[in-house]
Amino acid sequence: MLIYEYxxxxxxxxxxDMDERIDKPNEKDLDEExxxxxxxxxxxxxxxxxxxxxxxxxxxxxxVNEIAETLGLRQSTVSHQLRFLKNLRLVKYRRExxxxxxxxxxxxxxxxxxxxxxxxxxx
Numbered sequence: 001m002l003i004y005e006y007x008x009x010x011x012x013x014x015x016x017d018m019d020e021r022i023d024k025p026n027e028k029d030l031d032e033e034x035x036x037x038x039x040x041x042x043x044x045x046x047x048x049x050x051x052x053x054x055x056x057x058x059x060x061x062x063x064v065n066e067i068a069e070t071l072g073l074r075q076s077t078v079s080h081q082l083r084f085l086k087n088l089r090l091v092k093y094r095r096e097x098x099x100x101x102x103x104x105x106x107x108x109x110x111x112x113x114x115x116x117x118x119x120x121x122x123x
Contacts, residue, residue: 061101
């Protein structure tokens with residue numbers, strides 16, 4: 001039998017049987033799909049280039065070449081990052097003739113990004 005012991009942030013002390021924790025699934029635990037989506041979302045937000053692109057898309061929709069020019073990136077880099085973000089449904093596009101215009105597609109993630117930026121700027 002393994003015994004665990006820890007203190008939480010408030011300093012409260014807890015002890016228990018580790019085997020009991022392993023055998024009984026926690027009803028508040030996350031399912032595999034949710035864990036995967038959350039981890040992929042944070043992976044998307046962990047890349048500085050993707051953060052810059054999403055931050056730009058706060059303003060309005062942009063074509064790939066406009067994003068590249070505004071951020072000083074190669075068009076191929078922007079396209080690659082947009083494909084990654086689109087696969088996670090964080091951005092969407094609309095086609096106008098031969099041009100694709102990208103905009104953000106998830107208010108929750110944009111709110112999270114906004115809060116992270118505000119946190120980083122907070123003194």
